Amino acid sequence: MNISPTYKRYSVLAALISLTFSVSAQQQVQRYTGVVTNQQGQPLKNARIHLHGLQQYVYADEQGKFSIQAPANAELHISAAGYGDSFVTVGDESQLDISLTAGGIERIVVAASGIHKYNLEMATPVSVLATEELSRRTEPTLGETLKYEPGVHANYYGPVASSPIIRGLDGPRVRVMNNGLSTGDVSRISPDHAITADALTAQQIEVLRGPATLLYGSGAIGGVVNVVDNRIPRQLRANSETKLETRYVDVSDEKTVALNHEGSGNNIAWHVDGFNRDTADYEVPRFINDEGESTNTLENSWTQSKALNAGVSLIGDAGLFGISIGRLESDYGIPGLQEEHGEEHGGEDTELDEHAEEEGVFAKLKQNRLSMAGELYTPFAGVKTLAFTAAYTDYQHQEIEDGAPGTTFKNKALESRITLEHEAIAGWHGTVGYHLQHADYQAFGEEAFTPDSDSLSHALFALEEKQFGNLTVQLGGRIERTKHSAGAVELGHEAGMVSDLSDTFAAFSASAGLVWEFTPGFSWALAVSHSERAPSAAELYSNGAHIATSSYELGLAYELRDGEIEVSERNVKKETANNVDVTFRSFQGDLTFTYNFFYNKVGDYLYLSNTGLTMEDLEEGHAGDGSFPLYQYQQQDATLYGMEFEARYKLNNAQSLNVFFDAVRAKLDGGDYLPRIPPYKTGVGYQYNGLSWSADIGVTHYARQDKVAVNESTTKGYTLVDANINYDFNLAKVDMTAFLRATNLTNELGFVHSSLIKEDAPLPGRALTIGIRAMF
Secondary structure, eight states, rough: OOOOOOHHHHTTTHHHHHHHHTTOOSSSSEEEEEEEEEESOOOOOOOEEEETSSSOOOEOTTTSEEEEEEEETTTTEEOOOBBBOOEEOOOOOEEEEEEEOOOOOOBBOOOGGSSSBBBOSSOOOOOEEEEEHHHHOOOSSSHHHEEEEEEEEOOOOOOOOEEEEEEEGGGGGGGEEEEEEESSTTTTTTTTOOSSSOOOOOOOOEEEEEEEEHHHHHHGGSEEEEEEEEEEEOOOOOOOOOOEEEETTTHHHHHHHHEEEEETTTTTEEEEEEEEEEOOOEEEEEEEOTTSOOOEEEETTOOEEEEEEEEEEEETTEEEEEEEEEEEEEEEEETOOOOHHHHTTTTOOOOOTTHHHHHOOOEEEEEEEEEEEEEESSOEEEEEEEEEEEEEEEEEEEEEEETTEEEEEEEEEEEEEEEEEEEEEEEEEEEEEEEOOOOOOEEEETTTSSSOOOEEHHHHHEEEEEEETTTEEEEEEEEEEEEEEEEOEOOOTTOOOOOOOOEEEEEEEEEEEEEEETTTTTTEEEEEEEEEOOOOHHHOEEEEGGGTTTTEEEOTEEEEETTTEEHHHHHHOOOEEEEEEEEEEOSSSSSSEEEEEEEEEEEEEEEEEEEEEEEGGGTTTTOSSSSSSSEEEEEEEEEEEEEEEEEEEEEEEEEEEEEEEEEEEETTTOOOOOOOOOOOOEEEEEEESSEEEEEEEEEEEEEEEEEEETOOOOOOOOOOOOOOEEEEEEEEEEEEEEEEEEEEHHHOOOOTTOOOTHHHHHHSSEEEEEEEEEEO
C-alpha cells in the first residue's frame, strides 16, 4: 500500500503509543484465580471474566478455571452464553468460585459506548447481536443480518449489497464501523456498494439507535453499527482456540467456509480469521419483472468473496499494543443493470473477465486495511486508561462492463482516535479525546457521478457520568471541524470545467442522559441530544448520472439556470438534529422488556428532490440516458418519530417466548412524507435451549407502506416465517454444532419499500441452510 505524506504525518501517533507502552503502572494489582460453574457444578468453558471499566478480560478454560490481574476492590463481570451474569468485587481472597444461573439475562459490554457501559445501563437505546443469535442471523450482507433488530431495516439492493437503516435514516447519517473505526469503504455513497465489514467472523454487532455523534462524528447523526471482532487481541488465553464453520444454502447454491483462530504465549497473543463465500443467482418467488417477463430468479445476484485477516498483540500488566492487517476481495453482480448496460455497450466479446458475458455488469471490490491499537493502564496518577486506535484503508471498487472497468471508485482513508479515561473527579468518571478522519476519494469512468474529493475532520470530545444513588447522569459534548475539497467538475457547455470547490463546517454536538433504576430490575432512561452534521462530499458535489439509482444527481454546490448547471452562491447549512429518547426497561424475572419512544426534529434536513426535469432538459455537455430524472439535493426541516418494543417471557429455564415491534414516521415540515421510509414491522417467536438441542421459530410481518413521498409508489405488506434447529455434540474431543435453518418457509413474495430497486429485486424465496461448526 502506498501511503501519502498526509498519512505519514499522523504515524507519529502510533510512535507515541509504542514509546509510552514501557511506562509502568502505578496502581498495585493482584492476581485472582477462580472457577466458573453452573448450578449443577459443571464447568462453563469460555465463560468471560471482564474487569469492569477496562478492556481487560479473560476466558475460562475447559475446567472453568481462569486467572486475571486486577487492582484492589475492582469489580469483575462474569458472563457466559445462555446464562445470567454475575458481578464480583475482589478483596483479600485471591480464589474466586462463581456459579451462574441458566436462562438469565446476560449483560453485554457495548464497545461503542466509549466508557465500557453494559447494554442495560445505557441512556441511548442499543441492541447487541452476539454469540449463538449472531450465528443464526448471519447473512452475506450486514443489512440483512440486522434487519430483525428493533428499529433496524435494510435498504436491500438485492442480496449482494444491503445496508442498515436505523429509524428511517441511512447512507451518510448511519456510521458503519469495524472495532470503533470506519470501514473505509464507499457504501455510504451508493446503495449498490457493499459494506466491507462481515458478520461471519464477528464476535458481536452493536446497533446504537439515535444520534451517536459525540464519539463518532457527523456521520453518526442517525445511529451507529459497530462490528466487533478480536483481530487485535486484547487478552491472553490459557489455551488456543480454533473455530471452523461451513454452510450451504440451497436458494443461492451458497457455499461458505470460515475460520477463526486465537492463541497466546509469553505475553504475545495472535488472531487469524478468514472466509470464502460463493453464491449463484438467487431464486425468488415468481414475479413479473420490469420487462414484463415472469421469472423466479433474481438475475445477476451472484457473489464471490474471500478475506484473510491476521493480528498480533503484546499484552502486559501495564497495557497492550497490537496491529492487524487484512485483505478482502469480493466480486458480485449488480441486479437490474445487466439489461441496460448490455444494450448500451453493444455486448462486446472479450475475455478480460469470466463473468462479463454470462453475468452482465458486476462489481470487483478490493480492500487492504491496517489497524493499530494501544492501551496503557494507570500510566500516571488520575488516569485509568490512555488508549489509541488507528486504521488505514486502501479501497477500490470497479464496475465491470463487457469485461472491462467502466467506472472505478477509490478511497484511501485514515482514522485515528486518542482517548484518556480518568479516575473519578468529584464523583464524575469519563473520557476525553481527539478524533481525526481523512479520506481521499476518487471516481473516474462513464458513471462517476461524484467528483474526486478530499475530506478532513478534526474533533475534540468528552463523555462523563456520575452516580447519584440509583440515578446515573451522563453528559457529553463534541466540537468538530470538517473541510471538503472537490476536484475538477464539469458544468454546462458554456461554463466548462470548474475546480477549487471547497466547503468548511464547524459542528457542535451535546447530549445529556439519565438512567434511573427506581427499583431493582426496572429502570427509566431519558436521553436528550443536539447533533450537527456537515453535509458529505457526495451531497455537496454530486454531478452526474447515477446508474444504480436510475437518476441524475446534482449536489448542493450547484444550481440550475435555463438548463445550465452553475456553481451556486447559496449558503449550505449543516443539519441539526434535536432528539429525545425515553426508555423503560425490565431486566429481571421471567418477563423482561424494553419500550422506547423517540422524537427527532431535524433542521435543514438534506434529501434528494425530484426537479421534474430529465437529462434531456440539460444543455449539451451531459451525455447519458435522457430518460433519467434529474434529482437535486435540497434542505428543509423534517420531523421523525416512532417507537420500538421488545419483550421476552421465560416459560422455564429451557423455553421462552418473545415479541417485538417498531415503527417510524418521517415527514418534511411542509407536509410531504420522506421517501423510502420503512413500514412498521412486528414479530413473535419461540425459543428452546436444552443441553444438546436448541431451536427457534419466528414470524415477522412487514406492513403495507402507503405513507409515501411524492412520486413514490406504495408497497404491499408481507410476512416471513423462519425456523432454526441446532444440535451440540462432541466428536473426538472436538465441540461440534450441526445446524439447520429455514427462512421464508411460506415462499412469500416480498418487496422491500426502502429499496431503490424494489420492483426488480424481491426478497429470496424459501431457503434451507445446512451447516456445521467445530471448535477445538
